[in-house]
Amino acid sequence: MRSMKINTSFLKYLDPVLAFQLIFPIAMLMVFLIAPLLSVLMVSVEYNPVNVFTDKTFVSPKPRGQLLFIREISFRGEDILLLKLQGISLGAILNSIINASVVTLCATIIGVFVAFILARYNFPGRSALRIIATIPLLLTPFINAFVIKKMFDWRDGLISWFLNDVLHLPIRIGVESLAGVALAQIITFFPIVYLNTHAAMVNIDPSLEEQAENLGAKGFKLFRTVTLPLSLPGIAAGAALVFIFSLEDVAGPIVFNEPRLMSYQIFSMFLEATTGQLSPAAATLALVMLIIALIAFMSIKKYVSLKQYAMLSRGGRWKPRLKKLGKKGLLFIYLVFLPMLLFFAFPQIGVFIYAFAEQWRGALPEGFTFSHMASIVNDPIVFRGLINSLQYSGLALALIILLGVSASYVASRLSHLPGMDILDMLVTMPIALPGLVIAVGYFFFFKDTPLSPIALGPAILLPLAYSVRRLPFTARAVFAGLQQLHMALEEAAMNLGASRLRVLKDVVLPLIGLNILSGALISFVYCMSEVSVSITLGGLKGIGEQHQAPLTFVMKDYITRVGGPHIVAALGVLLISVQIAIIVTINYVLKQRYAYIGV
Amino acid sequence: MARVKLERVTKRFGTVVAVDNVTLGIEDGELFTFLGPSGCGKTTTLRVIAGFEIPDNGRVYIDNDDVTFKKPYERDCAMVFQNYALWPHMTVFDNVAYGLKVRRKRLKLTDEEIRKRVLEVLELVGLRGLENRYPLQLSGGQQQRVALARALVVQPKVLLLDEPLSNLDAKLRLRMREEIKKLQKQLGITTIYVTHDQEEAMSISDRIAIMNRGKVLQVGKPIDVYNKPTNLFVATFIGRSSALRCKIIEKEPSGYLKVVIGNQVIRASPAPSKTLSPGSSAVAIMKPEDVKLGINDNVIRGIARMSLFLGPHKQLIIYVADQRLTAYIDPEIEIEPNSEVILRIRPDEILVFPEEEWEEVKLEEI
Numbered sequence: 001m002r003s004m005k006i007n008t009s010f011l012k013y014l015d016p017v018l019a020f021q022l023i024f025p026i027a028m029l030m031v032f033l034i035a036p037l038l039s040v041l042m043v044s045v046e047y048n049p050v051n052v053f054t055d056k057t058f059v060s061p062k063p064r065g066q067l068l069f070i071r072e073i074s075f076r077g078e079d080i081l082l083l084k085l086q087g088i089s090l091g092a093i094l095n096s097i098i099n100a101s102v103v104t105l106c107a108t109i110i111g112v113f114v115a116f117i118l119a120r121y122n123f124p125g126r127s128a129l130r131i132i133a134t135i136p137l138l139l140t141p142f143i144n145a146f147v148i149k150k151m152f153d154w155r156d157g158l159i160s161w162f163l164n165d166v167l168h169l170p171i172r173i174g175v176e177s178l179a180g181v182a183l184a185q186i187i188t189f190f191p192i193v194y195l196n197t198h199a200a201m202v203n204i205d206p207s208l209e210e211q212a213e214n215l216g217a218k219g220f221k222l223f224r225t226v227t228l229p230l231s232l233p234g235i236a237a238g239a240a241l242v243f244i245f246s247l248e249d250v251a252g253p254i255v256f257n258e259p260r261l262m263s264y265q266i267f268s269m270f271l272e273a274t275t276g277q278l279s280p281a282a283a284t285l286a287l288v289m290l291i292i293a294l295i296a297f298m299s300i301k302k303y304v305s306l307k308q309y310a311m312l313s314r315g316g317r318w319k320p321r322l323k324k325l326g327k328k329g330l331l332f333i334y335l336v337f338l339p340m341l342l343f344f345a346f347p348q349i350g351v352f353i354y355a356f357a358e359q360w361r362g363a364l365p366e367g368f369t370f371s372h373m374a375s376i377v378n379d380p381i382v383f384r385g386l387i388n389s390l391q392y393s394g395l396a397l398a399l400i401i402l403l404g405v406s407a408s409y410v411a412s413r414l415s416h417l418p419g420m421d422i423l424d425m426l427v428t429m430p431i432a433l434p435g436l437v438i439a440v441g442y443f444f445f446f447k448d449t450p451l452s453p454i455a456l457g458p459a460i461l462l463p464l465a466y467s468v469r470r471l472p473f474t475a476r477a478v479f480a481g482l483q484q485l486h487m488a489l490e491e492a493a494m495n496l497g498a499s500r501l502r503v504l505k506d507v508v509l510p511l512i513g514l515n516i517l518s519g520a521l522i523s524f525v526y527c528m529s530e531v532s533v534s535i536t537l538g539g540l541k542g543i544g545e546q547h548q549a550p551l552t553f554v555m556k557d558y559i560t561r562v563g564g565p566h567i568v569a570a571l572g573v574l575l576i577s578v579q580i581a582i583i584v585t586i587n588y589v590l591k592q593r594y595a596y597i598g599v
Numbered sequence: 600m601a602r603v604k605l606e607r608v609t610k611r612f613g614t615v616v617a618v619d620n621v622t623l624g625i626e627d628g629e630l631f632t633f634l635g636p637s638g639c640g641k642t643t644t645l646r647v648i649a650g651f652e653i654p655d656n657g658r659v660y661i662d663n664d665d666v667t668f669k670k671p672y673e674r675d676c677a678m679v680f681q682n683y684a685l686w687p688h689m690t691v692f693d694n695v696a697y698g699l700k701v702r703r704k705r706l707k708l709t710d711e712e713i714r715k716r717v718l719e720v721l722e723l724v725g726l727r728g729l730e731n732r733y734p735l736q737l738s739g740g741q742q743q744r745v746a747l748a749r750a751l752v753v754q755p756k757v758l759l760l761d762e763p764l765s766n767l768d769a770k771l772r773l774r775m776r777e778e779i780k781k782l783q784k785q786l787g788i789t790t791i792y793v794t795h796d797q798e799e800a801m802s803i804s805d806r807i808a809i810m811n812r813g814k815v816l817q818v819g820k821p822i823d824v825y826n827k828p829t830n831l832f833v834a835t836f837i838g839r840s841s842a843l844r845c846k847i848i849e850k851e852p853s854g855y856l857k858v859v860i861g862n863q864v865i866r867a868s869p870a871p872s873k874t875l876s877p878g879s880s881a882v883a884i885m886k887p888e889d890v891k892l893g894i895n896d897n898v899i900r901g902i903a904r905m906s907l908f909l910g911p912h913k914q915l916i917i918y919v920a921d922q923r924l925t926a927y928i929d930p931e932i933e934i935e936p937n938s939e940v941i942l943r944i945r946p947d948e949i950l951v952f953p954e955e956e957w958e959e960v961k962l963e964e965i
């Protein structure tokens with residue numbers, strides 16, 4: 001009776017515009033998010049999911065391989081000790097879970113450590129270090145993992161070269177297979193923890209820490225008893241995102257040629273799907289991945305909802321509590337901390353080296369050339385991929401803005417109504433959904449519809465998938481803007497006779513335009529560099545002269561070709577430039593405070 | 600220009616009844632004020648009239664139209680918001696012109712006509728010359744006038760003002776209140792005003808509705824509400840009156856009551872149409888300006904505790920049988936703290952209410 005009452009009185013407030021803003025996002029997300037996820041569930045149940053768990057490829061009770069491979073060998077006429085970090089396999093499912101756990105643990109420790117130093121200590125060059133710490137976040141699909149692989153190649157890697165050829169130690173080091181994937185992911189993802197933790201730490205009311213100090217807590221004790229618990233929401237959010245991203249990362253496994261992970265397995269099943277059939281085992285793997293990711297997401301939902309974001313984005317209300325460092329501290333910063341950050345940033349530096357070196361086959365790059373950069377335009381396949389991605393991302397962006405503005409508007413303006421939490425969750429959830437799950441879901445859900453990716457190719461479904469996956473970035477930025485926009489400003493216009501649409505056009509959009517723009521720019525970058533759906537659904541038609549595949553599919557294809565990595569690196573440089581331009585625009589031109597990723 | 604009628608309007612927010620079964624009519628061209636303590640439902644009532652809230656029960660009429668379910672933009676009410684709600688991205692001119700631009704088609708207005716009307720209104724509120732400024736470049740008083748101009752320019756049927764002066768300093772408040780009154784009379788617009796400041800309400804209104812906890816307790820001319828409160832809440836809320844608990848001894852043939860406060864007997868008047876039988880407990884209400892020092896045939900003794908100089912008069916706080924009583928006295932007079940004082944009050948100026956209504960007042964004080 002009571003809920004009836006709420007519903008009817010709620011309908012009285014609806015006008016066509018508001019109704020559209022409510023129904024459009026819900027309908028779109030139902031069809032392009034929930035329905036595909038349900039079809040993952042249905043296909044895997046139909047297929048009998050137990051099959052997957054009894055298959056040795058996916059679950060193998062007997063451990064295979066070894067974590068550390070040590071052998072004395074003769075290399076280039078010299079007796080050396082070869083140390084290779086490799087990893088133990090328990091089948092793809094367990095491997096993925098273990099890998100994600102290890103990556104999350106390491107990335108969290110590093111991220112919290114970096115955040116603590118940068119949030120609590122002051123020293124010359126601090127702002128530069130803050131920037132360096134975020135460099136690994138610059139997305140360069142495939143090629144950054146490739147650089148990491150190259151660094152730790154025991155034959156031609158920089159590390160072994162340095163130890164063996166420069167320092168003349170009889171030792172060579174390699175990181176390969178599962179360990180390689182983990183290493184690449186740790187380096188790539190730790191900044192997510194760093195950023196979230198840093199945001200949480202600067203948001204801590206300094207008086208709380210001062211109070212504890214007054215009571216005698218110092219140094220590590222202070223950190224453990226006050227700072228750490230208070231930044232826990234940020235840390236948890238960052239860690240959970242890393243866990244999910246690691247689980248679904250498919251670039252690392254491809255580069256390290258490591259098929260013993262769920263993500264690679266799903267990907268490789270798509271390689272055979274060009275015939276029109278996708279193994280139902282893909283659905284089961286996707287379901288497992290989805291369940292694990294959802295558990296991780298639910299555990300942090302509190303911290304990543306639209307509402308919470310608005311709270312956190314108000315960051316820096318306090319004057320941060322910065323301590324001056326003594327001599328020892330400074331030595332530590334410049335001799336240990338800085339080199340460490342530079343090491344983590346090296347993959348992006350390596351991308352530049354690859355892009356401009358004639359070749360890089362031994363330990364050191366050789367020659368300088370612009371020809372790889374020129375290939376972006378000159379190579380018709382690459383250029384076509386770039387154009388495709390621009391088109392898909394542009395299309396996706398139009399949808400994202402419409403969806404993001406509508407959903408955020410309804411969520412912020414009708415927040416007192418029941419069901420708005422569900423809308424909020426629908427809009428935020430994609431950030432935590434493995435793209436591969438979406439790819440599998442799209443395949444099964446749309447395969448017998450007019451939108452079939454096999455018949456139609458990816459040109460329609462890819463923009464839709466992009467728009468769902470990258471919606472949270474815009475939706476949150478818009479929501480944050482709407483939180484700042486007092487409702488009375490809209491009521492004043494309505495009160496003077498302006499219809500809802502007119503109020504949107506005259507009052508809301510002009511006042512949150514910058515939020516929309518910055519959110520949209522971020523979404524755009526993430527569409528351009530989207531990997532999971534792009535290399536699966538996006539490649540169903542293959543690549544040729546007039547192909548429909550997006551840029552990241554081309555990058556995946558080229559990374560394994562001879563000489564291909566240079567061109568992929570050139571594309572990486574292009575993507576980095578776009579990302580830097582956008583970050584600079586958002587921060588300095590639009591003057592928006594915007595968390596680049598995560599909370 | 601219009602009449603507004605509320606018929607049994609109720610609005611709830613969850614368990615809070617913000618507006619509780621309110622029925623009243625506002626006349627054409629009248630300046631009608633809702634007055635009441637914070638949270639009593641004034642803003643909500645105004646928002647129901649403006650169409651921002653839809654009542655759970657009851658009807659709202661403007662003239663003879665039932666507008667209960669009409670959208671805000673279909674009602675032709677113009678509201679001045681408490682925080683003004685000026686659009687920061689529009690100039691003063693554009694803010695004021697907005698309502699006309701929205702109506703341009705319907706009223707067949709040209710740019711020139713819009714311009715003319717905007718400038719006229721800006722002239723009226725004394726803001727000519729500031730039309731190209733942005734709201735953030737204006738003082739609080741100027742912003743308030745832009746908000747007023749923005750509402751006036753569309754010549755609404757009903758003008759709604761939600762505590763329009765609360766963000767201004769005391770001096771500007773007095774001036775703006777005169778200006779609003781003057782403009783309202785000049786234009787003859789039906790105006791509904793919300794405030795929690797009784798002086799403001801008394802000085803500006805044709806009629807006042809006193810609200811408490813969602814209910815309208817009394818509607819009337821300021822002077823009537825002031826002098827003839829019909830219930831205990833209104834009596835205590837208006838005029839900073841003191842309330843002393845007492846017991847009724849007898850009803851005199853003259854119509855006065857004999858009541859006892861502590862152990863002192865005093866004559867008082869029964870509040871109209873209340874049952875006050877001898878022997879029952881009651882509450883006696885007196886306004887500070889009616890409580891005077893000195894002797895006549897109706898006196899009460901008390902201990903002076905404190906005196907506060909307020910300018911035109913001195914506020915004396917007296918305790919009578921452990922209950923607080925306030926009097927305004929001549930500021931020249933010095934009174935020793937803790938000395939006994941004798942106070943005279945005309946029986947007509949002590950109003951006695953039955954004790955049942957006391958609960959509501961007490962709750963409000965908490």
Ligand SMILES: Nc1ncnc2c1ncn2[C@@H]1O[C@H](COP(=O)(O)OP(=O)(O)OP(=O)(O)O)[C@@H](O)[C@H]1O
Pocket residue numbers: 612613615616617635636637638639640641642643644795
């Ligand atoms: N949107 C809302 N949701 C829930 N409760 C509300 C809402 N708006 C008002 N209320 C509640 O309704 C009651 C009346 O509120 P209202 O704003 O009308 O009071 P008011 O008389 O204008 O007070 P003030 O003088 O402080 O402005 C209050 O208890 C308030 O908390």
Ligand SMILES: [Mg+2]
Pocket residue numbers: 641642643
């Ligand atoms: Mg109010």
